[in-house]
Amino acid sequence: MALIVHKYGGTSMGSTDRIREVARRVAKWSRAGHRMIVVPSAMSGETNRLLALAKELAPASSTPQTERERDMIAATGEQVSVGLLALALQAEGVPAVSYAGWQVPIRTDSAYTKARIESIDDTKVRADLDDGRVVIITGFQGIDAQGNITTLGRGGSDTSAVAVAAAMNADECLIFTDVDGVYTTDPRIVPEARRLHTVSFEEMLEMASLGSKVLQIRAVEFAGKYRVPLRVLSSFTPADIPIDEEACSGTLITFEEKLNMEQAVVSGIAFNRDEAKISLIGVPDRPGIAFQILGPVADANIDVDVIIQNISHEGKTDFSFTVHLNDYAKAMELLRSKVLPLTGAERMAGDDKICKVSIVGIGMRSHVGVASKMFRTLSEEGINIQMISTSEIKTSVVIDEKYMELAVRALHKAFDLEQGLI
Amino acid sequence: MALIVHKYGGTSMGSTDRIREVARRVAKWSRAGHRMIVVPSAMSGETNRLLALAKELAPASSTPQTERERDMIAATGEQVSVGLLALALQAEGVPAVSYAGWQVPIRTDSAYTKARIESIDDTKVRADLDDGRVVIITGFQGIDAQGNITTLGRGGSDTSAVAVAAAMNADECLIFTDVDGVYTTDPRIVPEARRLHTVSFEEMLEMASLGSKVLQIRAVEFAGKYRVPLRVLSSFTPADIPIDEEACSGTLITFEEKLNMEQAVVSGIAFNRDEAKISLIGVPDRPGIAFQILGPVADANIDVDVIIQNISHEGKTDFSFTVHLNDYAKAMELLRSKVLPLTGAERMAGDDKICKVSIVGIGMRSHVGVASKMFRTLSEEGINIQMISTSEIKTSVVIDEKYMELAVRALHKAFDLEQGLI
Numbered sequence: 001m002a003l004i005v006h007k008y009g010g011t012s013m014g015s016t017d018r019i020r021e022v023a024r025r026v027a028k029w030s031r032a033g034h035r036m037i038v039v040p041s042a043m044s045g046e047t048n049r050l051l052a053l054a055k056e057l058a059p060a061s062s063t064p065q066t067e068r069e070r071d072m073i074a075a076t077g078e079q080v081s082v083g084l085l086a087l088a089l090q091a092e093g094v095p096a097v098s099y100a101g102w103q104v105p106i107r108t109d110s111a112y113t114k115a116r117i118e119s120i121d122d123t124k125v126r127a128d129l130d131d132g133r134v135v136i137i138t139g140f141q142g143i144d145a146q147g148n149i150t151t152l153g154r155g156g157s158d159t160s161a162v163a164v165a166a167a168m169n170a171d172e173c174l175i176f177t178d179v180d181g182v183y184t185t186d187p188r189i190v191p192e193a194r195r196l197h198t199v200s201f202e203e204m205l206e207m208a209s210l211g212s213k214v215l216q217i218r219a220v221e222f223a224g225k226y227r228v229p230l231r232v233l234s235s236f237t238p239a240d241i242p243i244d245e246e247a248c249s250g251t252l253i254t255f256e257e258k259l260n261m262e263q264a265v266v267s268g269i270a271f272n273r274d275e276a277k278i279s280l281i282g283v284p285d286r287p288g289i290a291f292q293i294l295g296p297v298a299d300a301n302i303d304v305d306v307i308i309q310n311i312s313h314e315g316k317t318d319f320s321f322t323v324h325l326n327d328y329a330k331a332m333e334l335l336r337s338k339v340l341p342l343t344g345a346e347r348m349a350g351d352d353k354i355c356k357v358s359i360v361g362i363g364m365r366s367h368v369g370v371a372s373k374m375f376r377t378l379s380e381e382g383i384n385i386q387m388i389s390t391s392e393i394k395t396s397v398v399i400d401e402k403y404m405e406l407a408v409r410a411l412h413k414a415f416d417l418e419q420g421l422i
Numbered sequence: 423m424a425l426i427v428h429k430y431g432g433t434s435m436g437s438t439d440r441i442r443e444v445a446r447r448v449a450k451w452s453r454a455g456h457r458m459i460v461v462p463s464a465m466s467g468e469t470n471r472l473l474a475l476a477k478e479l480a481p482a483s484s485t486p487q488t489e490r491e492r493d494m495i496a497a498t499g500e501q502v503s504v505g506l507l508a509l510a511l512q513a514e515g516v517p518a519v520s521y522a523g524w525q526v527p528i529r530t531d532s533a534y535t536k537a538r539i540e541s542i543d544d545t546k547v548r549a550d551l552d553d554g555r556v557v558i559i560t561g562f563q564g565i566d567a568q569g570n571i572t573t574l575g576r577g578g579s580d581t582s583a584v585a586v587a588a589a590m591n592a593d594e595c596l597i598f599t600d601v602d603g604v605y606t607t608d609p610r611i612v613p614e615a616r617r618l619h620t621v622s623f624e625e626m627l628e629m630a631s632l633g634s635k636v637l638q639i640r641a642v643e644f645a646g647k648y649r650v651p652l653r654v655l656s657s658f659t660p661a662d663i664p665i666d667e668e669a670c671s672g673t674l675i676t677f678e679e680k681l682n683m684e685q686a687v688v689s690g691i692a693f694n695r696d697e698a699k700i701s702l703i704g705v706p707d708r709p710g711i712a713f714q715i716l717g718p719v720a721d722a723n724i725d726v727d728v729i730i731q732n733i734s735h736e737g738k739t740d741f742s743f744t745v746h747l748n749d750y751a752k753a754m755e756l757l758r759s760k761v762l763p764l765t766g767a768e769r770m771a772g773d774d775k776i777c778k779v780s781i782v783g784i785g786m787r788s789h790v791g792v793a794s795k796m797f798r799t800l801s802e803e804g805i806n807i808q809m810i811s812t813s814e815i816k817t818s819v820v821i822d823e824k825y826m827e828l829a830v831r832a833l834h835k836a837f838d839l840e841q842g843l844i
Binding site: 016019020023050053054056057058059060063065066068069070072073075076079080082083084086087088090091095096097098100102103147148149 | 438441442445472475476478479480481482485487488490491492494495497498501502504505506508509510512513517518519520522524525569570571
């Protein structure tokens with residue numbers, strides 16, 4: 001019998017009726033003889049409610065002290081969830097026990113609101129599993145070396161689930177969500193989008209980082225690092241569907257190279273409109289300039305996504321990067337006050353009305369001309385490309401936000417994603 | 423400068439505006455140079471909301487496992503409060519840090535939902551105070567030896583505040599509530615009721631145990647045991663009233679004998695309609711019978727209040743006691759199934775339509791005839807007394823619930839509580 005981790009999102013935990021449904025689903029897996037760990041999110045809306053209260057009372061500027069309190073408040077959402085789910089399982093006749101992150105403990109660094117998991121102690125959890133209990137662990141949070149509660153940031157429950165699966169050496173980690181798997185692109189934008197039965201870990205990593213909201217990127221990274229088999233599947237199927245059927249549903253994230261000759265070159269189209277673009281123009285092109293620009297940004301805990309520096313002319317270059325929309329104002333202010341004066345750049349510019357569209361596929365490694373097909377497709381639609389960035393298995397472009405849907409539909413069609421099988 | 427503990431109830435913490443008001447009040451004390459610890463309750467309604475969710479999902483019968491989860495859920499209410507208050511103080515420019523009970527830690531036994539505090543580690547808190555921070559600690563909860571979250575039961579935040587004050591050797595513990603002090607009786611029943619400027623610890627203990635809802639009895643016990651000066655005062659005065667005025671308001675619970683010759687014989691009339699009466703009739707009067715009856719009740723964690731056993735006739739006696747209304751059904755069932763068959767009692771009877779009315783006063787020690795004046799007063803009103811129980815400084819009677827208000831008003835008048843000064 002296998003050791004299985006289930007993760008349920010906020011919608012799945014959205015009401016006592018839904019929680020009862022989760023309990024029935026977990027009970028089914030437990031009764032089939034599996035050793036079960038469950039990581040539920042806060043009830044939908046709860047984290048927002050808590051953070052709104054915190055925001056009302058918070059001082060104007062955020063400090064480690066204010067962020068510590070914000071985590072103290074936000075972490076309670078999941079604590080309520082685990083207790084409620086434990087009660088619902090007990091009502092189903094299944095022994096269950098809940099733990100907050102600090103009780104396991106799940107140890108993190110001290111980067112409040114964005115903490116990273118450092119280690120997970122499996123002693124307590126293993127003892128409970130040996131005693132036949134389902135163990136329910138809060139997602140999204142842990143404890144730092146000083147005993148403070150930390151949170152992992154939005155979507156952190158996925159990461160918690162995968163990290164727990166890795167620490168426990170689980171056989172599979174099932175992420176139950178409100179979608180039934182990973183699609184070639186967002187079906188709300190391209191109705192012909194198709195669900196992938198399997199997707200490679202690397203493709204998923206690119207999909208996640210590019211804004212496919214199915215899985216948090218850090219969760220995918222963790223899964224890759226520790227080779228945790230990960231499955232994304234729907235929590236909206238009836239709780240009593242046969243377990244064999246459920247175990248094969250959704251999309252499995254695999255670690256094997258696909259050997260199928262029919263392998264599509266491109267597996268999916270990802271997009272993201274939550275980014276903003278910042279450029280420093282006329283930067284003296286000298287060694288260390290990239291660090292001089294991005295060092296302070298990293299110190300301020302702002303994640304940078306695309307980074308582009310083109311060849312220089314007359315000793316000057318332009319340096320561009322993208323950040324999350326939420327960090328845009330903070331990043332602009334930081335550059336204006338601290339970076340611009342030091343670098344000797346001529347000026348800076350920002351644009352928060354952009355989007356990023358990417359084609360992703362393992363097959364791109366061995367197929368030439370994929371990027372150029374992308375550029376031609378966009379050109380035929382009259383869409384101007386502002387930035388280009390590539391990796392082995394993806395090509396991303398930054399374009400005007402208003403062309404996003406047009407670009408995604410055109411690319412989905414151009415790469416034949418509506419048809420065929422994986 | 424003194425070390426002061428403030429405790430704020432759920433109403434005081436009822437909204438972000440009210441929390442801001444609490445922050446301003448605490449900031450005033452902090453700026454006056456006092457070292458401040460604050461113990462807030464959950465926002466009003468929050469604990470009920472959480473327990474209602476838990477109840478919806480809980481199995482039919484409660485076990486240590488279900489009660490553990492209930493505590494896990496309920497404890498989050500205070501955790502949100504401390505974080506919000508810390509943010510509000512920081513916004514006021516006052517350094518502040520919040521701790522959940524387990525972080526301090528406040529160590530308790532493992533009696534979930536009714537845990538008792540065993541010890542409080544003052545290391546962290548003292549270090550923060552030394553660094554000039556206001557320390558905010560969750561009321562109502564702690565951690566047991568196995569690392570589980572426990573709660574102290576309803577009203578437990580008072581107890582937490584006093585226990586923290588005792589552990590820290592605080593100069594005074596101020597309990598801010600929605601009443602402005604301790605009255606001779608409930609002003610809603612007797613409009614002429616008068617606020618006491620001081621009340622002795624022993625009187626307060628009797629008042630609290632008799633149902634004056636101002637302070638939780640365990641809080642008063644703790645204050646007595648560790649000689650913590652305790653003041654009950656209003657949180658509805660403006661936050662910016664002069665600190666000297668605020669420091670003398672409300673009712674101070676004192677440990678000195680009052681030497682005033684004018685000392686009233688009776689300080690107050692307490693009452694309680696949250697009790698039910700249970701009698702075993704025709705119990706064979708043999709050694710160990712009281713333990714045989716009440717042992718199982720205590721084992722079931724049911725608190726017994728009044729206990730009466732009268733002299734026996736023909737080797738048989740009647741044995742009566744009162745329990746909280748919430749425990750009535752459980753206690754009756756327990757007696758019926760486990761106790762009645764063993765004791766050989768003829769039958770049992772229960773009544774949940776009773777109330778207890780008590781007169782309380784240190785002066786009763788040295789004045790005879792106080793009890794008889796009470797009985798005469800009730801007799802003149804035609805009120806039948808069902809049970810009588812006395813201690814050094816109080817006399818309690820159990821009467822029909824419907825006569826409660828009449829009895830309280832008559833006694834308040836008979837003992838001249840409307841007039842004079844303390």
